[in-house]
Amino acid sequence: SAVISQKxxxxxxxxxxxxxxQCQVDSQVTxxxxxxxxxxxxxxxxxxxxxxxxxxxxxxxxxxxxxxxxPNLTFSTLTVSNMSPExxxxxxxxxxxxxxxxxxxxxFGPGTRLTVL
Amino acid sequence: GxxxxxxxxxxxxxxxxxxxxxxxxxxxxxxxxxxxxHAGEAPTFLSYNVLDGLEExxxxxxxxxxxxxxxxxxxxxxxxxxxxSYLCAVRDRGGSQGNLIFGKGTKLSVKP
Numbered sequence: 001s002a003v004i005s006q007k008x009x010x011x012x013x014x015x016x017x018x019x020x021x022q023c024q025v026d027s028q029v030t031x032x033x034x035x036x037x038x039x040x041x042x043x044x045x046x047x048x049x050x051x052x053x054x055x056x057x058x059x060x061x062x063x064x065x066x067x068x069x070x071p072n073l074t075f076s077t078l079t080v081s082n083m084s085p086e087x088x089x090x091x092x093x094x095x096x097x098x099x100x101x102x103x104x105x106x107x108f109g110p111g112t113r114l115t116v117l
Numbered sequence: 118g119x120x121x122x123x124x125x126x127x128x129x130x131x132x133x134x135x136x137x138x139x140x141x142x143x144x145x146x147x148x149x150x151x152x153x154x155h156a157g158e159a160p161t162f163l164s165y166n167v168l169d170g171l172e173e174x175x176x177x178x179x180x181x182x183x184x185x186x187x188x189x190x191x192x193x194x195x196x197x198x199x200x201x202s203y204l205c206a207v208r209d210r211g212g213s214q215g216n217l218i219f220g221k222g223t224k225l226s227v228k229p
Contacts, residue, residue: 033217041221042204042219042220042221042222043160043204043206043217043219044219045216045217048216058216092159092160094217105162105165106150106162106217107162108152108159108160108161108162109159110158110159111158111159113157
C-alpha cells in the first residue's frame with residue numbers, strides 16, 4: 001500500500017482566511033486527487049493533480065477557491081481560500097497505485113479536519 | 118446522472134455474516150471499489166472488482182455483476198472491530214484518470 005501523510009491533521013480557522021493542506025506520499029505517483037467529505041456525507045472529488053500540469057477541477061469547484069500545487073511526484077498542496085463555515089469538512093488526499101494492466105488500488109491519506117468559524 | 122445506492126445502516130451480531138449491497142448507474146465503468154471507514158479516520162481500501170464474479174480476501178468477499186449494475190460486500194465471522202462505514206465507489210472512466218464516485222456509505226453496527 002501507499003503511505004500518505006497530511007498536514008495539518010486538523011485546524012480551526014476564521015472566516016475569510018486561507019489554509020494550505022500538504023500531502024506527502026512515500027513513493028512517486030503520477031496522479032494525486034483531492035477529495036472533500038462534509039459531515040455525514042460521502043466523498044466528493046475536488047480535483048485531480050498531475051505533476052507538471054494544471055489541476056483538473058470537478059464541476060462545482062474552481063481554481064480560485066481551491067488552488068492546487070503539484071511540484072513533484074510525491075507532494076501536493078491544496079489551499080482552501082477565503083473560507084466560510086460551509087467549507088468545514090474533512091479534506092483527503094488520495095493516490096492511485098497501478099499494479100498491473102488496468103488493475104489498480106486507490107489509497108487515502110488520513111485527512112485534514114477543517115472547522116471554519 | 119451518476120448514482121450509487123447502498124443502505125444507510127445495518128446491524129449484525131458478532132460471529133455472523135452480513136451482506137452489504139450496492140447498485141450503481143454511471144456514465145462509464147472501470148471498476149468498483151469497497152472501502153472501510155472508521156469514525157474520524159480515512160477510508161481504507163478493501164477490494165476492487167472490474168470483472169464479474171466473486172473476489173475473496175480472508176473474511177471479506179466482494180461480488181460484481183456489471184450487467185445488473187450490482188455489487189455486494191460480504192463480511193464473515195463478524196468482529197466488533199468491523200463496526201464502521203462501508204463505502205461503495207465506482208470508477209467511471211478508464212485507467213487512473215477515472216473519477217471515483219462514492220455512495221453515501223453503509224454504517225454497520227456489530228452487536229455482541
